[in-house]
Amino acid sequence: MAAKPHMNLAVIGHIDHGKSTLVGRLMYDTGAVEAHVIEKYREEAKAKGKESFAFAWVMDSLKEERERGITIDIAHQRFDTDKYYFTVVDCPGHRDFVKNMITGASQADAAILVVSGKDSVQAQTKEHVFLSRTLGITQLIIAINKMDEINYDEAKYNQAKEDVSALLKIVGFKPAEMNFIPTSAFEGDNIANKSENTKWYNGPTILEALDELKEPEKPTKLPLRIPVQDAYTISGIGTVPVGRVETGIMKKGEDVIFQPGGASGEVKSIEMHHEEQPEAIPGDNIGWNVRGIGKNDVRRGDVCGHTSKPPTVAEEFTAQIVVLQHPSAISAGYTPVFHCHTAQTACTLISLDKKLDPKTGEMKEENPTFIKAGDAAIVTVKPTRPLVIETVKEIPQMGRFAIRDMGQTVAAGMVISIKARP
């Protein structure tokens, strides 16, 4: 039998809306947690005087188990559906990890957004929706959770669905094409099996919705972009930039250019895991050597692309940002550091163009004088030195950034349009 395709699944949502319980329930219902492990904790729970089987207790205990298992691989949880093999990416809650999520390997192919039917959209719901779009996650399943706590009330479900839909529209998601599912992860409603408690609901269960997801494709058809992590001089070889291929394919013998510097030449050799490769594809961590390129021609933050479709150097760009945390207010002239792929560049917000209403997605205010934590806005940005960046529409992997200031991740954003350097 052919191996099932693999998908990375992020589970996102506000802090106590039931993310862990949903993950636990998925593991449990798909048999990813072995029966004897469940049994062991069931007995332990009983021994501690808990007559009834405590689901949360088991899941919590499994965390300990998992931690003991981690060594050099982050112990992501795994489960299978009929069609796919999933790895659960449990995203950190604190905003200061956003920088890592934006500049690190893009980890998730799809996400389940967990929203409590009782509390509906909360601060982190907004943030996570925005971030998942920024991180290039296009496939979302929305679990309107904790239905047991609102007596499986259809009206309350519809209200939450409406709230979430409005939020999704702001960042360009199409809620009409997404699955909204009333769930109780705690009770197991509509996770693996259709629930008797929600007879008014005709859609898929979480497992069915997971099987409806489209298989992720490597972005090999996009233009070649390899952000340079470091550049080395290796004796007998010459200058060797190293980095991870974000998009496109690079083959030996092709002409490539490093922007913003502009040095170009023919690819002499490509190595990955110390082995020579005829080509490199997205996700590959490589070192490569280009004819005629010296150590001073390439540095961290540069981007390599084909000479025929060179990386874009932005003079200015407009972006949609969400302010995650800031002690006061942000106004035009603010110059924090933008972390984008491997580049860290100070950029000035030269104008605040629009403030968006997180409830409706519509423009709330044109040319606001300031924006603060929780606000989403369209801004115009001018890098203080040349920066390679792309629009999220053309090359999503190269169009997102985190904004850092005072040791904090202040905001995250994505590029809408670019005024390229002539």
Add this chain to the structure above:
Amino acid sequence: MCVSRAHHVAGKLEDVQCVDTRVTRIRVRDASSRDPEVNIVGEVAAKIKIMPAGVETDLDALKVRLEAVIPEGVRLHGFTEEPIAFGLKAVIAVVVVGDIEGGTDKVEEAFAAVDEVESVSVIELGRL
């Protein structure tokens, strides 16, 4: 000491534990809770890629220096090496940090300041 053992016998529980005992655990849990995340100061495992200054950098010595600067509140789970290209190898460290303000900043900064470290980047994250 325990780190070099962790390197040789990656995957074994005892290697992890010997590092574990040095730091105060920040997790507080109440197993009777129906929502585990409410009562837990979560923890995040981070995989950090450390690029050395060059091909000639002694990676074992580098790991000793890296371990020595692990900030308080951060647990080291172990090191491994990843061959990159043309004889160049990266050191990969897996650490556990609190899901709290600052994230991986402190440990990234500490690693970046170590002699013969070219660059530091977090390549993978996951909540425990």
